[in-house]
Amino acid sequence: MSLEDVLARIDADLPDAKTRLMELLRIPSISTDPDYKAQCEQAASWLVSDLQSIGITSEKRATPGHPMVVGHVDGPEHAPHLLFYGHYDVQPVDPLELWNRDPFDPAIEETDAGPVIRGRGSSDDKGQLMTFVEACRAWAAVEGSLPCRITFFFEGEEESGSPSLVPFLEQNADELKADIALVCDTSMVSRGVPSIASQLRGMLKDEFTITGPRIDLHSGHYGGPGLNPLREIARIVDSFYDQDTGRVAVAGFYDGVHEVPEDQLRQWQDCGFDEAEYLNSVGYSQAHGEKGYSTLEQQWARPTLEVNGMWGGYTGAGTKTVIPSQAHCKITCRLVGDMDPDALRDKIRAHVEERLSPDADVTWNNDLEGSRAAVMNIARPEFEAARAALSDEWNREAVFCGMGGSIPVVGFFRNILGLDSMLIGFANDDDAIHSPNEKYDVKSFHKGIRSWARVLDRLSARPA
Structure with missing residues (x-):
């Protein structure tokens, strides 16, 4: 036999x-x-x-x-x-x-x-x-x-x-x-x-709420002097990224990240992956991630911080002229190498809290977990x-x-x-x-x- x-x-x-x-x-x-x-x-x-x-x-x-x-x-x-x-x-x-x-x-x-x-x-x-x-x-x-x-x-x-x-x-x-x-x-x-x-890749999940005024406000009465939590959360989310390099701009975010060995890079380059087909299949004309790394490296060996949802204020039909009391954001991070999800959570939260304007408060969802x-x-x-x-x-x-x-x-x-x-x-x-x-x-x-x-x-x- x-x-x-x-x-x-x-x-x-x-x-x-x-x-x-x-x-x-x-x-x-x-x-x-x-x-x-x-x-x-x-x-x-x-x-x-x-x-x-x-x-x-x-x-x-x-x-x-x-x-x-x-x-x-x-x-x-x-x-x-x-x-x-x-x-x-x-x-x-x-x-x-x-x-x-x-x-x-x-x-x-x-x-x-x-x-x-x-x-x-x-x-x-x-x-x-x-x-x-x-x-x-x-x-x-x-x-x-x-x-x-x-x-x-x-x-x-x-x-x-x-x-x-x-x-x-x-x-x-x-x-x-x-x-x-x-x-x-x-x-x-x-x-x-x-x-x-x-x-x-591992996973880190987090969610935060920014509160400004104690109630929704009439934008005719408070538009101008009033802090708008939606603008606040948009500004903070924008600060997560370096727009020139595509890197995450949170201090210490890349701690524990390692470069891919040359032999593995060779295998990836020769594996038959069609980058254009991968991108075009979902309507992209180019990659939008971290510069200096191939699409496969970005997908498999580089960490990410993604905004999965942002909401607040009035979202129904027509308009409602309010400054909302709260704005909300859900994020996830894909982790690589030796990145520590608990330490990274602390770094992201510190990044947000250090950038809060006066009269803005942030609360966090503490029921979400992370994995290496x-x-x-x-x-x-x-x-x-x-x-x-x-x-x-x-x-x-x-x-x-x-x-x-x-x-x-x-x-x-x-x-x-x-x-x-x-x-x-x-x-x-x-x-x-x-x-x-x-x-x-x-x-x-x-x-x-x-x-x-x-x-x-x-x-x-x-x-x-």
Whole structure:
């Protein structure tokens, strides 16, 4: 028996693999809506049965919310122990009228880019999750066992904030610990370019209110001498930025930010990313960020301070001649490197408070949290082994890429379980995750299964 036998089995079993995925996609496991609690239970039960059919000891584990699915399978003593994570819950489907078909009646559709699997959860994250399960199924069918020890961990609340995740990890830490975690909830940097996410930006959220007069004022009586909180908040927001360089002008904002190593920059430059297409697809003619850094560097490796909402005063139809009592602003920061969200919050608040005019007061929302960036240790041999496996399958160099967003579970794995994570997924940017008409390319599904088979082969050949 050999890896080639496993790959041949995957190719022959692809029609049945698609059928199994369709069964899972038909279950409307919307975690955020209490009306779908039974369907989330159904999806968890389906996964337990499917894992058991491969010979994996698995069960549902109750939480205050939706259940976790945990499975275990032994492997050779010399091989590493892997923890594989995915989530079986999906986003709501609203607005339903924008779907071209029933979101939970999945089907194969032909497109200009090739056949796709259309349906809610096809890309995020059921299709991705099943690429790994199907690779394990092929290994078990050909070899009679899996090439290494694996713990399967499927969550049912990822799309609703994972309220049960941290307590579950803390209560079951000994059972879930492994040598390294594999996370499938990611995408390829460009179509056909296999990718391993090596860094994720962190997040800081904050919100403030500026109060001027104690009540809304008639602008005919107080226009001129009166302080207008909307003008005050606009002036302060403008002070966040250096308009010449595009940098954030908050003192100490870049503490903990590191430059990208040259080897990674080379991979990013050669990864097939089309900057013009990326910008034009949303109506931009040029990039508007930090000068001196490419679009990919700005997206993956540079921090941001974004204004997500500003409001106050009268916003109804027509006009109302008032000076509002209050103005409000929501901001978020994407963090990189070793940036400390708590220290940064203090710096931003000091920046605002130092610039307040007389008779203006600021209050802050103290219920918002922050999380650090996650930077993977790509010097670990597992990363290069996985990159070689992906390169073999896709017939081009796999790249270590960054991600502009955040995946909190990676930080939880590190802080609670002490695990580094490898993030490998096969979604494309046009998969419309969280949106109407979500899809997953059949090629992504097929080659994703083959890719995981190769990754398991490479990892199992290495001592733990």
